[in-house]
Amino acid sequence: xxxxxxxxxxxxxxxxxxxxxxxxxxxxxxxxxxxxxxxxxxxxxxxxxxxxxxxxxxxxxxxxxxxxxxxxxxxxxxxxxxxxxxxxxxxxxxxxxxxxxxxxxxxxxxxxxxxxxxxxxxxxxxxxxxxxxxxxxxxxxxxxxxxxxxxxxxxxxxxxxxxxxxxxxxxxxxxxxxxxxxxxxxxxxxxxxxxxxxxxxxxxxxxxxxxxxxxxxxxxxxxxxxxxxxxxxxxxxxxxxxxxxxxxxxxxxxxxxxxxxxxxxxxxxxxxxxxxxxxxxxxxxxxxxxxxxxxxxxxxxxxxxxxxxxxxxxxxxxxxxxxxxxxxxxxxxxxxxxxxxxxxxxxxxxxxxxxxxxxxxxxxxxxxxxxxxxxxxxxxxxxxxxxx
Amino acid sequence: xxxxxxxxxxxxxxxxxxxxxxxxxxxxxxxxxxxxxxxxxxxxxxxxxxxxxxxxxxxxxxxxxxxxxxxxxxxxxxxxxxxxxxxxxxxxxxxxxxxxxxxxxxxxxxxxxxxxxxxxxxxxxxxxxxxxxxxxxxxxxxxxxxxxxxxxxxxxxxxxxxxxxxxxxxxxxxxxxxxxxxxxxxxxxxxxxxxxxxxxxxxxxxxxxxxxxxxxxxxxxxxxxxxxxxxxxxxxxxxxxxxxxxxxxxxxxxxxxxxxxxxxxxxxxxxxxxxxxxxxxxxxxxxxxxxxxxxxxxxxxxxxxxxxxxxxxxxxxxxxxxxxxxxxxxxxxxxxxxxxxxxxxxxxxxxxxxxxxxxxxxxxxxxxxxxxxxxxxxxxxxxxxxxx
DNA sequence: ACTGTGTGGTAAACTGTTTTAACAGTGTCG
DNA sequence: CGACACTGTTAAAACAGTTTACCACACAGT
Numbered sequence: 001x002x003x004x005x006x007x008x009x010x011x012x013x014x015x016x017x018x019x020x021x022x023x024x025x026x027x028x029x030x031x032x033x034x035x036x037x038x039x040x041x042x043x044x045x046x047x048x049x050x051x052x053x054x055x056x057x058x059x060x061x062x063x064x065x066x067x068x069x070x071x072x073x074x075x076x077x078x079x080x081x082x083x084x085x086x087x088x089x090x091x092x093x094x095x096x097x098x099x100x101x102x103x104x105x106x107x108x109x110x111x112x113x114x115x116x117x118x119x120x121x122x123x124x125x126x127x128x129x130x131x132x133x134x135x136x137x138x139x140x141x142x143x144x145x146x147x148x149x150x151x152x153x154x155x156x157x158x159x160x161x162x163x164x165x166x167x168x169x170x171x172x173x174x175x176x177x178x179x180x181x182x183x184x185x186x187x188x189x190x191x192x193x194x195x196x197x198x199x200x201x202x203x204x205x206x207x208x209x210x211x212x213x214x215x216x217x218x219x220x221x222x223x224x225x226x227x228x229x230x231x232x233x234x235x236x237x238x239x240x241x242x243x244x245x246x247x248x249x250x251x252x253x254x255x256x257x258x259x260x261x262x263x264x265x266x267x268x269x270x271x272x273x274x275x276x277x278x279x280x281x282x283x284x285x286x287x288x289x290x291x292x293x294x295x296x297x298x299x300x301x302x303x304x305x306x307x308x309x310x311x312x313x314x315x316x317x318x319x320x321x322x323x324x325x326x327x328x329x330x331x332x333x334x335x336x337x338x339x340x341x342x343x344x345x346x347x348x349x350x351x352x353x354x355x356x357x358x359x360x361x362x363x364x365x366x367x368x369x370x371x372x373x374x375x376x377x378x379x380x381x382x383x384x385x386x387x388x
Numbered sequence: 389x390x391x392x393x394x395x396x397x398x399x400x401x402x403x404x405x406x407x408x409x410x411x412x413x414x415x416x417x418x419x420x421x422x423x424x425x426x427x428x429x430x431x432x433x434x435x436x437x438x439x440x441x442x443x444x445x446x447x448x449x450x451x452x453x454x455x456x457x458x459x460x461x462x463x464x465x466x467x468x469x470x471x472x473x474x475x476x477x478x479x480x481x482x483x484x485x486x487x488x489x490x491x492x493x494x495x496x497x498x499x500x501x502x503x504x505x506x507x508x509x510x511x512x513x514x515x516x517x518x519x520x521x522x523x524x525x526x527x528x529x530x531x532x533x534x535x536x537x538x539x540x541x542x543x544x545x546x547x548x549x550x551x552x553x554x555x556x557x558x559x560x561x562x563x564x565x566x567x568x569x570x571x572x573x574x575x576x577x578x579x580x581x582x583x584x585x586x587x588x589x590x591x592x593x594x595x596x597x598x599x600x601x602x603x604x605x606x607x608x609x610x611x612x613x614x615x616x617x618x619x620x621x622x623x624x625x626x627x628x629x630x631x632x633x634x635x636x637x638x639x640x641x642x643x644x645x646x647x648x649x650x651x652x653x654x655x656x657x658x659x660x661x662x663x664x665x666x667x668x669x670x671x672x673x674x675x676x677x678x679x680x681x682x683x684x685x686x687x688x689x690x691x692x693x694x695x696x697x698x699x700x701x702x703x704x705x706x707x708x709x710x711x712x713x714x715x716x717x718x719x720x721x722x723x724x725x726x727x728x729x730x731x732x733x734x735x736x737x738x739x740x741x742x743x744x745x746x747x748x749x750x751x752x753x754x755x756x757x758x759x760x761x762x763x764x765x766x767x768x769x770x771x772x773x774x775x776x
Numbered sequence: 777a778c779t780g781t782g783t784g785g786t787a788a789a790c791t792g793t794t795t796t797a798a799c800a801g802t803g804t805c806g
Numbered sequence: 807c808g809a810c811a812c813t814g815t816t817a818a819a820a821c822a823g824t825t826t827a828c829c830a831c832a833c834a835g836t
Contacts, residue, residue, distance in 0.1 A: 064816045096554040100491035101792035105821045123520040129512020145535045166484040275721050308722040333663050334696040452786045489822030493791045
């Protein structure tokens with residue numbers, strides 16, 4: 001019984017007889033046998049008795065399964081003629097290769113995990129949303145699927161993030177919004193899995209990263225304010241332990257140091273990346289020194305919080321204090337004055353991150369470390385310094 | 389060669405027997421070759437020569453692969469003793485069952501697709517975010533993964549949504565935010581795949597659904613306004629072809645009909661579910677009839693838009709006009725006055741949707757059609773009707 | 777002693793691909 | 807004319823699990 005493998009109690013679905021010639025497009029597969037004509041089952045006809053698999057296709061096309069597989073994967077080893085013949089059968093049978101089977105025998109899963117911090121509203125956040133949009137779009141284009149994971153404490157403790165690799169669920173990870181050093185990151189680093197930190201970097205561990213050029217963004221913001229005559233410039237930062245936040249602080253400090261006003265510790269406040277935090281920080285800054293004329297904010301949310309806090313004190317923006325944000329996210333409309341801000345190309349960043357991750361996964365890149373440029377968007381929350 | 393299958397060029401890493409009772413967890417790798425002593429390879433020891441699979445575990449534990457499989461799946465057929473023995477070996481070898489293999493041979497994929505409309509900022513939207521949070525959390529708890537898909541025109545045209553089923557990638561779909569009748573929905577319906585419409589329903593097709601009780605919500609909102617003395621109540625609706633939106637309209641119409649003021653077509657405007665649309669609708673309503681004293685809005689975004697539009701006309705909320713929204717999403721803070729709104733339990737709805745989908749997938753439910761209750765959150769945007 | 781009923785476990789079949797080594801056939805060059 | 811390369815195709819191994827039919831054995835009932 002050498003044909004045991006090729007037949008497999010499954011020949012029945014296809015070889016059925018029909019007397020009418022069903023001529024159309026269906027390529028004359030009619031093996032006229034005695035009285036019964038066996039022919040191709042053009043898809044809907046009481047449905048294929050069972051899911052059609054690669055062997056059915058091979059049998060029907062009169063080639064081996066290897067050939068069919070190669071046709072599916074556009075392997076150039078297959079001749080144009082065979083390719084066409086097989087493709088036609090695939091069409092007729094409505095064959096769809098099983099993903100689990102492909103993944104099992106193949107090297108890659110074509111799935112990328114996106115890891116978000118366990119913030120309650122992470123998925124409703126404009127910042128993450130923008131990154132995610134870019135990620136989802138590009139992943140779709142590259143024929144990859146994305147799965148969303150939230151790094152809850154229990155999740156990490158159970159090593160679920162490692163599981164995803166070890167159980168061959170994903171090819172790689174994209175980590176979004178991790179500012180604090182998580183032992184999880186060390187896990188990834190030491191195992192050398194394809195993992196990219198998105199919009200941050202980690203020098204402690206050997207982890208790949210890609211982020212917006214916060215240094216450049218900070219320069220742009222500071223240039224703007226300084227050109228407008230501001231000297232007493234405060235800053236509302238957040239997550240000071242994160243590398244990109246430090247980039248901003250470094251630039252801020254250096255630029256302030258170069259000004260006559262110098263660096264002043266009371267002009268710095270932590271706003272926790274939230275609107276409420278930004279408001280509180282603005283209050284603190286203002287009460288410490290009512291002579292500040294501008295505030296640079298680490299993100300737009302804090303900037304908006306600051307604007308509201310100032311408004312509550314009767315301080316006008318931009319007449320009394322200029323505000324510059326970071327992100328350029330799609331806020332609710334009707335914010336007045338509209339916010340001058342450093343545009344971070346988050347959509348593109350997400351897209352690029354996917355691309356790099358896929359390249360890394362396929363060993364086309366040894367290491368990823370990349371910075372993408374920003375630009376300033378001048379709107380209404382900044383103006384020439386007040387003269388008092 | 390009967391053992392061909394069980395040995396498989398892989399016996400070297402593990403199959404070894406042990407005389408010492410494997411006391412220490414540490415990798416006592418002493419291969420005492422008297423008669424051949426070997427010991428457990430506790431994980432880190434130059435790494436397992438190759439990925440450890442179920443046969444390795446079976447060999448090491450001295451049981452069959454079937455037994456190991458059953459242990460993994462907590463099959464009660466296995467005795468406590470065997471269970472423990474196998475579990476210990478699994479631990480020692482650091483064995484993790486391969487998901488693709490499990491999926492291939494098993495019935496389910498444990499993956500759920502979440503289908504979003506192709507709106508540019510769908511992923512940054514508070515409404516979807518809240519649903520997604522609930523979905524992600526509950527899916528995690530039920531050991532399911534979620535993949536995010538956006539229903540771009542090309543996506544649907546290519547039948548990628550069907551592919552996900554036919555190629556055994558997912559067990560089911562959760563459809564979020566589809567108001568218009570998409571031919572995609574018909575595809576799902578006729579193929580009888582497990583698909584649940586979340587926060588909407590479709591009577592045309594036989595599709596499962598679960599949504600918030602918009603009817604109840606509308607009653608609550610109308611009760612509130614009517615109790616406050618309002619009679620000239622306008623409505624800003626959206627997506628009038630969608631069933632839940634019609635629910636709201638129905639209730640609105642009926643309640644208005646019961647009032648002395650009656651139903652008035654000029655008191656209705658489409659706000660497209662966006663803030664801008666809400667603003668435009670409010671403008672339209674106000675210019676058509678400046679005597680309206682309250683506006684019921686189909687979602688919070690439109691309500692906020694309406695509030696801004698009214699403010700621009702110098703109309704005070706709630707002194708001149710009361711506003712009630714729908715959703716109770718986490719808006720940016722600092723909205724003043726805070727919005728009275730119908731709270732939709734979106735997080736819970738998402739969680740419930742996952743649960744139902746999993747039940748349906750496993751044929752524990754024949755059909756899903758469910759409504760979850762809402763409640764009114766009274767804040768500052770409503771007040772007793774003005775007396776003029 | 778014989779039959780019936782569980783229990784705990786196993787061998788083998790089954791899921792559906794990719795990949796590799798081998799091979800047959802054809803054309804090219806020395 | 808044989809060595810050689812190249813092309814297109816295939817058989818079989820590999821991927822790593824789950825499930826099913828069956829079996830050995832213990833125990834209870836007649």
